[in-house]
Amino acid sequence: MSSDSWKTLSSETILDHSKYLSVEDRTVQLPNGRIIEKWPWVITPDFVNVVAVTEQGKFLCFRQTKYALDGLSLALVGGFIDKGENPMQAAKRELLEETGHEASDWVHLGSFRVDPSRGVAMASLFLARNAKRVADPTCDDIEEQEMLELSRNEIEAALDSGELKIVAWVTAVALALRHMDA
Amino acid sequence: MSSDSWKTLSSETILDHSKYLSVEDRTVQLPNGRIIEKWPWVITPDFVNVVAVTEQGKFLCFRQTKYALDGLSLALVGGFIDKGENPMQAAKRELLEETGHEASDWVHLGSFRVDPSRGVAMASLFLARNAKRVADPTCDDIEEQEMLELSRNEIEAALDSGELKIVAWVTAVALALRHMDA
Numbered sequence: 001m002s003s004d005s006w007k008t009l010s011s012e013t014i015l016d017h018s019k020y021l022s023v024e025d026r027t028v029q030l031p032n033g034r035i036i037e038k039w040p041w042v043i044t045p046d047f048v049n050v051v052a053v054t055e056q057g058k059f060l061c062f063r064q065t066k067y068a069l070d071g072l073s074l075a076l077v078g079g080f081i082d083k084g085e086n087p088m089q090a091a092k093r094e095l096l097e098e099t100g101h102e103a104s105d106w107v108h109l110g111s112f113r114v115d116p117s118r119g120v121a122m123a124s125l126f127l128a129r130n131a132k133r134v135a136d137p138t139c140d141d142i143e144e145q146e147m148l149e150l151s152r153n154e155i156e157a158a159l160d161s162g163e164l165k166i167v168a169w170v171t172a173v174a175l176a177l178r179h180m181d182a
Numbered sequence: 183m184s185s186d187s188w189k190t191l192s193s194e195t196i197l198d199h200s201k202y203l204s205v206e207d208r209t210v211q212l213p214n215g216r217i218i219e220k221w222p223w224v225i226t227p228d229f230v231n232v233v234a235v236t237e238q239g240k241f242l243c244f245r246q247t248k249y250a251l252d253g254l255s256l257a258l259v260g261g262f263i264d265k266g267e268n269p270m271q272a273a274k275r276e277l278l279e280e281t282g283h284e285a286s287d288w289v290h291l292g293s294f295r296v297d298p299s300r301g302v303a304m305a306s307l308f309l310a311r312n313a314k315r316v317a318d319p320t321c322d323d324i325e326e327q328e329m330l331e332l333s334r335n336e337i338e339a340a341l342d343s344g345e346l347k348i349v350a351w352v353t354a355v356a357l358a359l360r361h362m363d364a
Contacts, residue, residue, distance in 0.1 A: 006249045015197045015205060021222040021300065023197060025207065031247055038202040039249065042224060044300060062246060065213055066298035067188045067221065075298075113305075114296060116248035116257075118203065118226060123349050126229045144214060160360070167294045167305050167349050174356035178342070 006030055011041070014082035020044060042115070046122040048091040049168050051109075051176035052101060052131045058149035060099050060131060061158075065144070066166075073165040075145065076172055087111065087124035095128055099133050100135040101148060102125040103128035114168070125172040127179055188212055192275050193223070202226060218295040219250035224297070228304040230273040231260035233291075233358035234283060234313045242281050242313060243340075247326070248348075254339050255347040257327065258354055269293065269306035277310055281329060291357040296350070302362035307354040309361055 007029040015023035024067040052060040066077040077098050080089040088106065095101055107127040114120035137147070150158065155173060157163075164170045189211040197205035206223040234242040246257040259280050263272040270288065277283055289309040296302035319329070332340065337355060339345075346352045 004253045005251070014199070017196070017205070017207075018220070021205070021224065023199070023203070025199075026207060028249055038200070040199050042203065042226075042302075044224075044297070065186050065188060067210055068295045068298050068301045069187070071186045073298075092210050109286045109350070110344050112344075113250045113347055114349055114350055115226070116250050116255075116348045119250045120224075120297070121300060160364075162292050162294075165295055166298045167296055167353050170292070170294055171349050171353045171356065174353065174360065178356065182342075 009035065014107045040118060042118045042120045044121045044179045045080040046087070046124070047078060047080050047168075048087050048094060048124045048126060049172045050095050050126045051075045052077050052095055052099065052103060052128045053176075053180075054101070054131045054149065056149075057130070058151065059155045060101065060149055061087050061147060061148045061155070062098075062145040064146075069165050074092075074148075074163045074167050074169075075166075076164075078168075081124075083138050088126070091124070091126045091128070096135065096138075098137055099131075100133050100137045100143070101128075101131040102134050103131040105129040107179055109172060109179060112168075112171070123168045123171075125168065125175060127172075127176040133135055186213055191217065197221075209312050216279070220230040222300060224300045224302045228269070228302045228306070229260060229262050229350075230269050230276060230306045230308060231258045231354045232273045232277050232308045232310050233354050234259055234277055234281065234285060234310045235358075235362075236283070236313045236331065239332075240333065241330055242283065242332045242335045243337070244280075244327040245330060246328075256330075256345045256351075257348075258346075258351050261323075261352075263306075270308070273306070273308045274282070277313065278317065278320075280319055280321045280323070282315050282319045283310075283313040284316050285313040287311040289361055291354060291361060294350075294353070305350045305353075307350065307357060309354075309358040 109125040111124040191209040291307040293306040
């Protein structure tokens with residue numbers, strides 16, 4: 001914890017909804033000494049997203065509905081990190097479950113906070129290249145989803161036209177393309 | 183509302199913390215007819231982030247501490263959308279308040295959901311070019327922040343090395359660079 005970081009002086013759970021959401025009221029101290037009470041802190045599970053590219057250079061995506069979205073979105077492989085997993089393990093598990101693929105070339109694109117003040121979750125983003133089908137998908141997500149294999153041009157067009165509707169998905173694709181071009 | 187979208191059948195506020203956070207329990211129906219009760223929905227204010235580039239081609243950023251981060255992060259102009267504002271108006275106001283700059287060339291890079299299932303907020307991201315100092319900053323944010331003018335090479339290095347620690351900030355910079363190169 002850096003000396004530039006805020007301190008947490010106390011914390012009280014004010015909503016314990018489920019494994020998907022809890023909320024705490026915290027008393028926090030800024031680096032300049034100022035103290036703020038009743039600072040809300042939102043806890044949802046940390047998650048991963050994976051930009052998966054096949055041996056043939058195709059980007060594995062889904063067309064999917066999500067509750068927070070109007071209509072279909074292009075979506076990435078991803079999900080919550082299970083207890084005992086690190087982000088890379090979760091990314092490999094989600095890729096296999098959701099697409100039946102394994103990949104030989106993994107890059108951690110970064111881990112970023114969802115919200116600078118309320119926390120919410122950490123998003124860990126990966127690029128998985130040389131992905132190869134080794135099994136049938138076994139995903140038990142509640143959403144129905146159609147798997148797509150997009151060309152580089154198609155995923156760039158989707159990125160630029162707003163077809164990826166979630167901040168972390170846009171980030172993952174944009175960072176993956178930067179990495180592939182570097 | 184598309185027929186591919188989920189439906190909200192009912193909604194009950196279970197936490198009314200402040201203008202910064204409330205939580206609802208919702209009963210939702212998937213496009214396939216399945217009904218799920220007690221679906222948590224998190225409401226925090228919609229916000230904007232702005233990648234501001236001066237007439238001299240410098241990127242206006244801050245070094246800033248945030249509660250959810252360990253240590254300093256490179257940060258962008260940004261803030262909550264006030265009542266009665268649209269995202270572009272909020273972006274122009276935040277740029278003026280936080281940096282004392284106005285810009286003549288604005289691009290809406292996109293508006294994205296923070297969380298695909300819980301909602302949380304909409305993030306509207308902008309590129310503002312030809313920014314020019316017209317006033318002193320009047321920002322009353324609780325965080326102390328140091329304003330920086332980064333070169334294109336410096337902001338690219340910051341992006342690639344993880345110095346931007348929040349998902350929306352990474353997205354805004356990555357999309358802004360794509361737009362400037364298009």
